[in-house]
Amino acid sequence: MAIIVSFVLLGIGILALVLRRDLVIKLLALGLVNASSILFLVSIGNRPGGRAPIQSPGEIAILVDPLPQALVLSAIVVNFAILALALVFVMILVERYHTTDAQRIEHEMSQETDEEETPCL
Amino acid sequence: MPLILLPLLRFLIAILSITLSRARRPLAVLSHVVDAALLAWLAVSLARGVPAALTLSGASTGVGISLIGDRIAITFSALAWGLSLAANIYVWKDRLRPYFFLLMHLLVGACYALAFTMDLFNSYLLFELLTLVSFLLVGYGRQPRQIWASLRYLILSSFGMTLFLFGVGIVYAHCGTLDVDVLRPVVAASAGEPWVLLSAALLTAGVSVKAGIFVFSLWLPAAHARAMPPVSALLSGVVIKMGVLELFRLADVFPLRLPLIVLGSITGVLGIAYAVATHDIKKMLAFHTLSQIGYVLIGFGADTQVARLGALAYAVAHGLFKALLFLSVGDAAAHAGGSELPRLIEGKAKIPWGARIALLIGTLGIVGLPPLAGFDAKAILEDGLPSLGLHIVVWLLSVGTVVSFSKFVPFLFARSTCRTQRPHAWAYGWLGGLILAFWPLSVLMTSTSLCLHALGPMHLLESLAILLAGGGAYALVRRRLPVSLPDRIFHLEESPLIILLGFFLVFALLLVGAPG
Numbered sequence: 001m002a003i004i005v006s007f008v009l010l011g012i013g014i015l016a017l018v019l020r021r022d023l024v025i026k027l028l029a030l031g032l033v034n035a036s037s038i039l040f041l042v043s044i045g046n047r048p049g050g051r052a053p054i055q056s057p058g059e060i061a062i063l064v065d066p067l068p069q070a071l072v073l074s075a076i077v078v079n080f081a082i083l084a085l086a087l088v089f090v091m092i093l094v095e096r097y098h099t100t101d102a103q104r105i106e107h108e109m110s111q112e113t114d115e116e117e118t119p120c121l
Numbered sequence: 122m123p124l125i126l127l128p129l130l131r132f133l134i135a136i137l138s139i140t141l142s143r144a145r146r147p148l149a150v151l152s153h154v155v156d157a158a159l160l161a162w163l164a165v166s167l168a169r170g171v172p173a174a175l176t177l178s179g180a181s182t183g184v185g186i187s188l189i190g191d192r193i194a195i196t197f198s199a200l201a202w203g204l205s206l207a208a209n210i211y212v213w214k215d216r217l218r219p220y221f222f223l224l225m226h227l228l229v230g231a232c233y234a235l236a237f238t239m240d241l242f243n244s245y246l247l248f249e250l251l252t253l254v255s256f257l258l259v260g261y262g263r264q265p266r267q268i269w270a271s272l273r274y275l276i277l278s279s280f281g282m283t284l285f286l287f288g289v290g291i292v293y294a295h296c297g298t299l300d301v302d303v304l305r306p307v308v309a310a311s312a313g314e315p316w317v318l319l320s321a322a323l324l325t326a327g328v329s330v331k332a333g334i335f336v337f338s339l340w341l342p343a344a345h346a347r348a349m350p351p352v353s354a355l356l357s358g359v360v361i362k363m364g365v366l367e368l369f370r371l372a373d374v375f376p377l378r379l380p381l382i383v384l385g386s387i388t389g390v391l392g393i394a395y396a397v398a399t400h401d402i403k404k405m406l407a408f409h410t411l412s413q414i415g416y417v418l419i420g421f422g423a424d425t426q427v428a429r430l431g432a433l434a435y436a437v438a439h440g441l442f443k444a445l446l447f448l449s450v451g452d453a454a455a456h457a458g459g460s461e462l463p464r465l466i467e468g469k470a471k472i473p474w475g476a477r478i479a480l481l482i483g484t485l486g487i488v489g490l491p492p493l494a495g496f497d498a499k500a501i502l503e504d505g506l507p508s509l510g511l512h513i514v515v516w517l518l519s520v521g522t523v524v525s526f527s528k529f530v531p532f533l534f535a536r537s538t539c540r541t542q543r544p545h546a547w548a549y550g551w552l553g554g555l556i557l558a559f560w561p562l563s564v565l566m567t568s569t570s571l572c573l574h575a576l577g578p579m580h581l582l583e584s585l586a587i588l589l590a591g592g593g594a595y596a597l598v599r600r601r602l603p604v605s606l607p608d609r610i611f612h613l614e615e616s617p618l619i620i621l622l623g624f625f626l627v628f629a630l631l632l633v634g635a636p637g
Contacts, residue, residue, distance in 0.1 A: 030280065033283050037283045041286065068293065071242050074246055078253075086276065089275075093269065097265075
């Protein structure tokens with residue numbers, strides 16, 4: 001079930017990434033796409049009736065696979081870094097062009113010649 | 122031991138270079154000396170027939186993270202070392218913020234680690250690190266177009282890497298391991314099964330976004346053309362190659378022969394078409410990066426030992442001449458006042474003589490004049506191609522490259538009035554020397570008999586014929602240039618869709634090539 005949900009989230013994320021012109025929404029969509037991969041990784045480590053992988057001595061229990069859970073920790077950190085840095089660059093662009101619309105930014109940028117370019121900060 | 126020391130020492134020096142920012146130049150020298158010694162150590166182990174190998178976290182192979190110093194890994198890390206040295210020399214006297222050096226060290230360290238690792242998830246993390254570092258380096262100048270180019274790069278790379286992560290998940294679910302060596306027999310035993318095709322398509326599509334392949338890496342022309350020259354040189358010369366290296370590793374596990382050949386041909390032809398059509402020389406070089414990756418993919422996809430060695434040698438040769446071209450075009454554009462062809466022709470007297478010689482050597486290298494780097498590597502690659510069809514594609518690409526680089530002729534020769542800055546001259550000398558002396562280097566990378574065969578009369582005649590054909594074709598199309606080709610595909614809206622289409626293409630090709 002969780003695997004299906006992760007693919008649905010991936011689809012929604014891609015749709016938003018393609019269809020929405022607003023850069024902040026695009027980044028949220030990217031966050032959704034990334035989150036879907038994390039959900040997918042966690043769900044493949046699942047065992048029916050499995051418990052959290054913390055084993056007490058002498059106890060025999062069905063545990064979920066701990067490796068994907070360890071992997072997603074790193075993936076979550078990386079995705080956070082990417083979103084944070086991307087938002088900083090979006091802020092810099094907004095300060096200059098006063099819009100978060102990707103098409104308008106691309107249009108206004110194409111109107112500028114190289115001489116008119118000045119550093120943003 | 123050197124396998125772990127190479128990346129870790131770079132990361133350590135990266136941190137030191139920002140905390141002790143006054144010592145960043147001695148630290149840069151130190152890092153290159155230490156890396157050279159460690160790389161030599163690895164090369165000696167390989168020459169003795171025992172490639173260095175290490176499994177981290179003390180666990181057995183298949184559970185721990187294994188690192189290996191095989192031929193591919195050492196070649197690509199030596200390329201990273203050589204280009205990092207050139208870039209550091211180039212910016213020796215420039216006034217740059219200390220974090221620039223931090224990023225450069227992190228970039229090279231991540232390249233080393235990526236070259237050695239055999240673990241798919243480890244590769245994912247290192248790719249993401251490379252993405253973040255390259256993103257900051259592209260946007261370093263804070264020009265709006267640089268920022269826009271790097272933002273697009275970040276979004277598309279991250280999207281591609283998510284596809285890769287899905288592939289990693291499927292592989293882990295079925296094999297219980299992510300080690301490439303352990304995966305090989307497991308995947309071979311289940312050849313043609315749906316999960317193999319799906320994971321192979323996801324992993325290939327994800328890596329292709331980073332590897333400079335036309336339908337996937339549509340962020341590349343803007344990012345490489347807009348970045349500072351030393352950054353473009355490193356991105357085009359080595360960072361792109363890390364994606365190619367990962368494709369090499371994946372091709373050892375999954376049946377990627379057909380996808381590599383088709384993607385190689387597509388990226389080669391479309392890259393050349395866009396390169397010929399544009400008059401912005403920096404953009405042209407970026408499009409050529411896309412097209413030149415075509416040779417490497419075709420060589421590796423051809424699946425013969427000789428073609429694979431040729432592809433490896435071509436990847437190194439491309440790294441060298443593309444880095445030299447980006448550095449010298451950047452220098453020329455800074456003096457002439459722009460990288461547009463008319464601007465360069467108009468200001469040709471202002472281009473320093475050093476940049477002019479570097480441009481000439483780089484151009485002769487990329488068009489394949491014997492016995493420079495491009496000729497030698499391409500000849501080895503062609504010797505390994507099994508079918509006439511692949512030979513024809515390679516000839517077409519070579520003629521297209523000559524047509525495109527013929528645009529350099531009008532501004533290459535003039536009386537210079539500007540002197541070359543000394544650090545720039547040293548960087549040109551280092552890279553130009555390697556291009557001129559590529560033949561002995563290729564003996565180290567491949568074998569003496571292959572390299573001697575590459576210098577045969579047939580290859581010499583072929584390269585001269587290609588040069589003549591390309592020059593003639595340029596004379597015919599010159600007046601019709603520049604042509605505007607569709608550029609909507611490079612917009613942020615369309616790119617994710619095109620990456621998805623590319624994924625379906627790879628999946629279809631895998632399906633066609635699957636047994637039964």
